[in-house]
Amino acid sequence: MSTTPAEPFGLFDTFESFSAQAQARGFDAVLVREWAPDTDTSLHTHPFAVQVQVARGEFALEVGETTRHLRAGDTFALDAEVPHVERYGAEGATFWVARRHAQLSLDNP
Numbered sequence: 001m002s003t004t005p006a007e008p009f010g011l012f013d014t015f016e017s018f019s020a021q022a023q024a025r026g027f028d029a030v031l032v033r034e035w036a037p038d039t040d041t042s043l044h045t046h047p048f049a050v051q052v053q054v055a056r057g058e059f060a061l062e063v064g065e066t067t068r069h070l071r072a073g074d075t076f077a078l079d080a081e082v083p084h085v086e087r088y089g090a091e092g093a094t095f096w097v098a099r100r101h102a103q104l105s106l107d108n109p
Helices: 015-024
Strands: 029-035 048-063 066-071 075-078 085-101
Antiparallel strands (some): 048 085
């Protein structure tokens, strides 16, 4: 389980520069995610690893016993299948998200 990237992206001024860096590092999907104000997710996982830059708003990310409060300009990463909860603030939030899906091999379909 990881909540910090092995090789941090750094901070980006534009989605285009974030996207270019993500693609150069082998992420296969890059998108903008919008979260409504006061949204709480239940404990869940994703079938992909992520690196994220918070572009607007704030939220709390709970992973195990650790809670991180993140605001615009903060970054985080999670490996695939890491259980977590997301709690968004009164403004909601906008993320720039780079996803890396597991690659299926012929030996492990």
